[in-house]
Amino acid sequence: MRPSGRNAEQLRTVIIETGFSRHAEGSCLIKCGDTHVLCTASLEERVPPFLRNSGLGWVTAEYGMLPRATNTRNRREAAAGKQSGRTQEIQRLIGRSLRAGVDRVALGERQITVDCDVIQADGGTRCASITGGWVALRLAVNKLLKAGDIKSDPLTDHVAAVSCGIYGGMPILDLDYAEDSEAGTDANFVLTGSGGLIEVQGSAEGATFSRAQFDHLMDLAETGIAGLVAAQKAAIAG
Amino acid sequence: MRPSGRNAEQLRTVIIETGFSRHAEGSCLIKCGDTHVLCTASLEERVPPFLRNSGLGWVTAEYGMLPRATNTRNRREAAAGKQSGRTQEIQRLIGRSLRAGVDRVALGERQITVDCDVIQADGGTRCASITGGWVALRLAVNKLLKAGDIKSDPLTDHVAAVSCGIYGGMPILDLDYAEDSEAGTDANFVLTGSGGLIEVQGSAEGATFSRAQFDHLMDLAETGIAGLVAAQKAAIAG
Amino acid sequence: MRPSGRNAEQLRTVIIETGFSRHAEGSCLIKCGDTHVLCTASLEERVPPFLRNSGLGWVTAEYGMLPRATNTRNRREAAAGKQSGRTQEIQRLIGRSLRAGVDRVALGERQITVDCDVIQADGGTRCASITGGWVALRLAVNKLLKAGDIKSDPLTDHVAAVSCGIYGGMPILDLDYAEDSEAGTDANFVLTGSGGLIEVQGSAEGATFSRAQFDHLMDLAETGIAGLVAAQKAAIAG
């Protein structure tokens, strides 16, 4: 039995409140159980220096966690004077994942920055950031399309992410913090709506894992992503 | 007429949702109109080095603003590698203000850190942080009292803050961003529930101001603080 | 009785030596009792990016304290790798105060940086920095006027600052370090030569203060500023 009482292949309840931020071009508060992430997409009509006059757009991401999003307070990164290696690794993953679903020619020479700020954490914050970040990005792009600033839709597909792991020998989907801290293997999967793989990351915690086990985790991920994409669609339609 | 359509002595609608954060010992989301600040109080059973073995407690504060809390995106301070002078000035003010309402002997050798993170900004974020921060502090202290960890209440009174300014020659209460950016004088007042002054700060923006004008602003502040303290009481009782 | 033996409304002896620095466009060493601050005004024929092509000038300030200006040695901020929150708060105050006495159109697109370096500290360093900083600024502007680089005087009035506080229940003017560290309320006032208010800051230390007490402090400040402006006039004339 999982600590959460969920079935092995059961996602946490997903709630996506769009338009959470008044100022951002696109935004949502995504809640995957007790993990709550505020995602905002900010549009700028300029690109980083390496893309000037290239005709290509850019999508990037930043990630942060409020000091008391977790069970014990973490030091504020702004006060520490730098972002941790973990933070940088996560925001690089979010940006790379979202860009995989973007036609940068269609976007044109503009940049969209997706900020993912964890308000409350209970495991799976990087995956929630990708899933919610895509919704914020979708809404910002919709605004550009509606205003006629871009002609064809630069978003080629949904992008969503979910974690899987091996808990007590059993492969399970969408780990919360209690499950994650006990899991023997921890994996994150980023997929498109049509099932294409964008990122696959699996790490042994303690014992190594087998190809068969990893395959099982990928099966779970495909199930989970289907549920998350459905939630994205409902939120956008809403 | 004010851009907001409010009367000169009218506060913005104040909403204080307590228990917004699952992990913190005390927390609330305070909304003063479109200014939304998440305040959490985190308890630690140790004090900074300069207070060790003094028998005295400590209350401190940190302040942050999400990158897209404002109309245009600001650079993330953690990415910039330091907190701005403005951020440091604000968090020093919040900490000093809250400590003015604390009996540090009664608190005992423990530290409470109040984090104030601006989710959405529309003027008056430092005042909302103090008013909401006090609620988070109150809730964390209530928990200590209930658990019997401290005997007598270390909070000596309510602490709340409000801004005033001179807009188009007219003294007005609780400025939003549109009003603040046009105001000729900008002032912040921190008071206790019983009307004692904790902090008084007035700055000329452009023209100087007179003692009579400043007196008028203080009258407005007393009115405003009364309303904010009532909101704090309702939230705590709630 | 005050530790200093002064009357409640008595300033410390003020000495302003102009031309202390050979290289700066304007400079003075201001001594308010044992508080000694070297103030230099440096002219540059360019403005910060946000003012380019605006036709407006800029006046800014930086503040520092030599490591052994105080009773025990403080860590050098350059070695620590950053300016403290206190330093940043003070230099923002000095810059804001001086700008309140400047017609930035008349100044034209140039920047004057006023550096205030505390050589020896005995309380009231931020106020001495403003009062002395204005003299350095005045001298640098005089040089511009004499050279014909600007036509009309951009300095609209004197700017000076003084601290007041409540010591042993008695409101007193111009606190030295011994008085300041025991004061129940600490306030700083920045005024123009004609008595207009630029900045008003009062903080409770321990007990809160009343409006009547704060009014009393403002009375003292007006007296003190008159004395400081007289000293500025004598120094400039000298």
Next chain:
Amino acid sequence: MRPSGRNAEQLRTVIIETGFSRHAEGSCLIKCGDTHVLCTASLEERVPPFLRNSGLGWVTAEYGMLPRATNTRNRREAAAGKQSGRTQEIQRLIGRSLRAGVDRVALGERQITVDCDVIQADGGTRCASITGGWVALRLAVNKLLKAGDIKSDPLTDHVAAVSCGIYGGMPILDLDYAEDSEAGTDANFVLTGSGGLIEVQGSAEGATFSRAQFDHLMDLAETGIAGLVAAQKAAIAG
């Protein structure tokens, strides 16, 4: 055809020179084709604070690249004042991978730091660092065993890493820089000598990839790891 002229499943020539550094407890220079990494293992008889009195040892890694290891000179990270997100991500991966092959109880309360410094880069530096880092670790542990400082071997298996990718539609093993910069999917695999999976990382570059393709990459990885483990054995025996 691959730019390197190798077969799809062919490793680059691997040369591991042990004892390259006179001072380190264990060291080697690993050459995977034109990628050359100096790996040193440094022993300390103390552990990080979070492990004190736990009876557990620690293995950690740091990664660096000489400024002119690459085709154009990169800015020295020490001069830039921080390690890039990429550097931190890589050194976290190396440390995590090596720890997966260590029995930390058997190691006892001591720390081994594996430094991987890229002398010359031609793709696959993180994989070469893991493969070479394990050799340095093995040599340092051998020294401890020989001295009788530890009783039972804390290294549970070989650890090695290799990259795979899809180049021109074809899955290939052990990409050099020319291949890597054109690859459609980029993956890194860390395995034990007995074939257990430690880390699996795949990223789409441009188009997404399918499960079948990813399976193919894993087949290649298993072939490659076998060759690298053989090279490790030869070097240690050497």
Next chain:
Amino acid sequence: MRPSGRNAEQLRTVIIETGFSRHAEGSCLIKCGDTHVLCTASLEERVPPFLRNSGLGWVTAEYGMLPRATNTRNRREAAAGKQSGRTQEIQRLIGRSLRAGVDRVALGERQITVDCDVIQADGGTRCASITGGWVALRLAVNKLLKAGDIKSDPLTDHVAAVSCGIYGGMPILDLDYAEDSEAGTDANFVLTGSGGLIEVQGSAEGATFSRAQFDHLMDLAETGIAGLVAAQKAAIAG
């Protein structure tokens, strides 16, 4: 002819005002022509970690320059967030030079920090810092001796420094800024009162120099040091 009009072997006028700082255990303002450096010696009854329980004392130095000490304003190092390479090189030289004249056993386990802050610069600031820094150190040590905190004098001799250079082909002593910026070779010499060499540094600027020329510079230095030691003696006696 030198720009300064001085003879080749003529020092600038040296003025050493002792007791310039009220708080420091020892202090002076040294003026070598238009180069003015404030030197303070601060005593602490503890040593750096590497000397704890060694019975040895420590003397160290820090160096800084006020932003407008020079002809054009330099960026404040505290604002830049680090000390320049030049600053660090100079303060290492000052500390090393002063320690060469200290019997660290006689000093006992205490540290004296000599701060050298350049108020006004006209060439030769590092040499003036050493010469003035020794006076501050002497005064602080005298205080310790007088109080009976140390028994035997830990200062073994005077330490003073002077620059020499080749200007227009002619070796000259004690260069001011105008001379220094045109000099073909620039050298600094640190000597004891009895003529022992502590530091010798010569750099070619443009053309190389010969051993004969360097010998000539050393002759000049011996002359200069004699004059500076006489000034130190007068200041201490004064």
Next chain:
Amino acid sequence: MRPSGRNAEQLRTVIIETGFSRHAEGSCLIKCGDTHVLCTASLEERVPPFLRNSGLGWVTAEYGMLPRATNTRNRREAAAGKQSGRTQEIQRLIGRSLRAGVDRVALGERQITVDCDVIQADGGTRCASITGGWVALRLAVNKLLKAGDIKSDPLTDHVAAVSCGIYGGMPILDLDYAEDSEAGTDANFVLTGSGGLIEVQGSAEGATFSRAQFDHLMDLAETGIAGLVAAQKAAIAG
């Protein structure tokens, strides 16, 4: 007797392997006994801002030491977030020394950065960096000459460096670490191939030194430089 068993005037064995780095325009690995430094010269067709449109070229240097180049591991400077004062002092010396042998008009508006990274340290790393750095520079310039990018050779002479010291009262040449850490005086000399002096640096460690002793060290240096220049010639010819 020296710990190394060498005669007083005997250099360590010098080996210079050119072309050690595949990417750099010029490179070598210089081995002076157990001190091994990798030197690379990187060419850029642009100069620092202060030289734009001056027609002058620039040669600069950076220095680093791998964490385990020494007997005990040093903290990685990139992880520490800054270069130490020692590192900055050394790289300034290397750059200044190499520039002394460059005709910057003949070089034209381009920059060559010489990176000196210590792979293994056994004393004298700064001198080995200069001697090896010159070889890397020579090779990069040869490439420019061969390609016809510059017409006349901008290198006016060889540049090499060696340390000398007084060990057990005896002046000796080219100290290794064991000798250096016991030496009473430590000196570094940078000379041209034709014997011109570029840099002379001598420091007392403990006792002061006399002019006669310093003269003796300079004699040794001239001998040593002759040997090093011969090694440079052989390497270049090789």
